[in-house]
Amino acid sequence: MNHRALVVIPAFNEAETIREVVVRAMRHADVCVVDDASTDETGEIVAGIPGAHTVRHERNTHIATGILDGMRFAASRGYSRVVTMDAGLSHDPDEIPSLLAPEDADVVLGVRTRVENVPVSRRILSRMGTLVVNRIAAGSVWRGVGLSDATSGYRAYSDRALECLLASPVRSRAFAFHLEALSILHRAGMRIVEVPIEYRFTNSSLSGRVVREAISVGAQLWKENVFGSTPPGVGKGRR
Numbered sequence: 001m002n003h004r005a006l007v008v009i010p011a012f013n014e015a016e017t018i019r020e021v022v023v024r025a026m027r028h029a030d031v032c033v034v035d036d037a038s039t040d041e042t043g044e045i046v047a048g049i050p051g052a053h054t055v056r057h058e059r060n061t062h063i064a065t066g067i068l069d070g071m072r073f074a075a076s077r078g079y080s081r082v083v084t085m086d087a088g089l090s091h092d093p094d095e096i097p098s099l100l101a102p103e104d105a106d107v108v109l110g111v112r113t114r115v116e117n118v119p120v121s122r123r124i125l126s127r128m129g130t131l132v133v134n135r136i137a138a139g140s141v142w143r144g145v146g147l148s149d150a151t152s153g154y155r156a157y158s159d160r161a162l163e164c165l166l167a168s169p170v171r172s173r174a175f176a177f178h179l180e181a182l183s184i185l186h187r188a189g190m191r192i193v194e195v196p197i198e199y200r201f202t203n204s205s206l207s208g209r210v211v212r213e214a215i216s217v218g219a220q221l222w223k224e225n226v227f228g229s230t231p232p233g234v235g236k237g238r239r
Contacts, residue, residue, distance in 0.1 A: 005029040010066030011087035024093035034066040064177035099156040106190035110154035110197035137186040
């Protein structure tokens, strides 16, 4: 087990799968579940797993705050790496070592090369999101930075990346966080590498509101980074 790494799992009403996810993830690293005001038994189940950490939200805040609060917990406890993953078994916990293997990377992005049961609509959204983030990160309409799967939430972050994200103003509340985080980190000069993962579609929290927020955040980032100027002190990213 890697005791220098913490697996952060945002969860909302995941009683059906959370025990398996946490127990399997704990074979590879410490685990913190951010219970986003679940109304089912998610919190009680995690509390009954010896060694598992929990951050409890009193109201539902969605994925961005869940991940960031998990990162704050990791930083306060001195962890040097954070892995973020889904609570519904879309991500295979046994692939955590693959995400932690590239120790010189600031972000290790799990690229979904083997997928199962993913609706066409989700594939289209993922490709569009990746296209947009590549252009935003490059600050160019015509070229990207080579990211293959910018909407994947199965990732590992270094302590340097955590510090950068926690110090940055983040607009997103939901799905768009994955896109915004990559844009922030690439433009801050963080080293991003990719590893292949398996992805099994199980459920989705995407709604019209979540998609509209992603479009709004993406449009604002596009305006600032593609048609605007790079903020002072922000370096070019590298991979």
